Amino acid sequence: xxxxxxxxxxxYFGVEKYVRPVVEIAIKNNIFVQIxxxxxxxxxxxxxxxxxxxxxxxxxxxxxxxxxxxxxxxxDYSVFTQKVYDFYWTIxxxxxxxxxxxxxxxxxxxxxxxxxxxRLHRYRGILFEELIGAMVQxxxxxxxxxxxxxxxVNGKRIISQYGKGNSFHKETIDIAGWINxxxxxxxxxCKVNPKRFEIQNYQYFMKIQNTLDxxxxxxxxxxxxxxxxxxxxxxxxxxxxxxxxxxxxETIGREDICSIVHYTVPEIV
Numbered sequence: 001x002x003x004x005x006x007x008x009x010x011x012y013f014g015v016e017k018y019v020r021p022v023v024e025i026a027i028k029n030n031i032f033v034q035i036x037x038x039x040x041x042x043x044x045x046x047x048x049x050x051x052x053x054x055x056x057x058x059x060x061x062x063x064x065x066x067x068x069x070x071x072x073x074x075x076d077y078s079v080f081t082q083k084v085y086d087f088y089w090t091i092x093x094x095x096x097x098x099x100x101x102x103x104x105x106x107x108x109x110x111x112x113x114x115x116x117x118x119r120l121h122r123y124r125g126i127l128f129e130e131l132i133g134a135m136v137q138x139x140x141x142x143x144x145x146x147x148x149x150x151x152x153v154n155g156k157r158i159i160s161q162y163g164k165g166n167s168f169h170k171e172t173i174d175i176a177g178w179i180n181x182x183x184x185x186x187x188x189x190c191k192v193n194p195k196r197f198e199i200q201n202y203q204y205f206m207k208i209q210n211t212l213d214x215x216x217x218x219x220x221x222x223x224x225x226x227x228x229x230x231x232x233x234x235x236x237x238x239x240x241x242x243x244x245x246x247x248x249x250e251t252i253g254r255e256d257i258c259s260i261v262h263y264t265v266p267e268i269v
Contacts, residue, residue, distance in 0.1 A: 001215045002154055003178045003185060008171075009148025010111075012126060013103040018090050019123065023130045025080045029073055030258040032080050035061050036131065037226035037254035039084060040124050040192050046092060046117045054088055055081075091123045092116045129190045132224050133175050135260040136186055140177035147175050151187070153211050160204040170204040183217040184265055194225040194235040202239045206247050218266055222250035229253025 026032045035058070043054055058081045066077045090096050097119060101108040112118040129147060137145050150171050151158045159171040175188040187208060191197045205221060212219050225232050232251035240246050252260065 001183060001217065003144070003180070004152045004155075005144060005146035005149040005176050005178070006152065007146050007149045010107055011104075012107070012122070013100045014090070014096065014123075015126060015130070018087050019127050019130050022080075022083045022087050022127060023134050025076060025083055026131060027134055027261075028076050029069075029080075031065055031069070031073075032077065033131070033258055034254060035065070035080075036084065037128075037257065040128055041226040041254070043088070044121070044124065044193065046120050050092070051085070051089055055085060058084065087123075087127065088120075091119045124192055125190070128192050128226055129174050132188055132190050132257070132260065135257075136175055136177055136188065138261075139186070139263070139265055140179065143180060144178040145176070148172060149176055151176060151208065153215065158204075158207050158211050160200065160207045162200050162203055168200070170200045173204075173208070179265060182265065183215075184219065185212070185217065186220040186222075186263070188220075188222050188224050190224050192226045194223070194227050194232045197223055197225075197232075197235055197239075199239055199242060202236075202243065202247065205249055206245070209247055209249070220250060220263065222252050224252045224257065224260070226254050226257075229255055 022036070026036045039054060039057065042057070043050055047053075062077060062081070066074055069077070094116070097108070097114055097116075100113050100119075108114065111122060113122070133147050151173060157171060159169050161169045173187050174190045176185065177187075178185040189197065189201055189205070201223075205223075209221055212221075223232055223236070229251060230253070232253050236251055
């Protein structure tokens with residue numbers, strides 16, 4: 001059995017400069033990850049006072065969560081605070097929108113990135129995907145790892161068709177890793193807000209699961225969210241009621257996100 005990936009998601013300007021620095025400091029401490037998830041989930045809509053509110057919340061966390069940590073963690077939190085603030089300040093700035101336009105006008109127009117709310121929505125999602133990707137990638141550093149990609153099994157693309165007359169399709173997963181000699185893989189869909197995990201996402205999970213099960217391999221298939229795990233389960237149950245079916249996959253809320261780092265690849269498959 002051969003599994004390969006093909007990245008097809010759009011490439012967004014500014015990820016290296018403004019997104020990854022937040023991830024790099026956040027993954028140093030589980031508490032930082034929890035705080036980042038809270039902020040991404042809470043501040044999802046543009047307002048004139050959003051930067052003030054973010055800064056206020058970061059200082060509140062510093063007072064009652066970070067103050068009890070050692071000096072190194074407190075210094076790291078100071079860097080983390082600045083990076084998070086810089087991230088929001090940058091993506092909400094209209095000058096950043098113009099930079100996106102200069103680098104890729106087609107994407108700028110297609111995604112409505114002229115508007116601060118649109119940029120906020122898209123880059124929050126990118127940041128969350130980058131966070132989860134950083135937790136997963138280490139296990140696949142010598143094998144196959146991809147984000148925003150199609151999955152091919154023995155050269156055949158996994159695709160789920162839906163809509164009237166199957167007029168639409170879902171064919172990408174946010175994060176995927178595969179170790180060929182162990183026939184082991186991990187597949188994650190990332191949603192800051194679990195309500196954005198919709199019927200088409202669920203149907204795509206069904207296709208992935210059926211294909212992998214047919215080939216008798218070991219894998220993790222998971223929905224990850226910056227919200228509480230109970231809300232993921234509620235959304236999963238809601239979709240199952242609509243589809244009248246059940247798919248077994250993991251639901252990982254912000255309480256358990258850090259456990260992803262500690263997953264172990266089975267030695268014998």
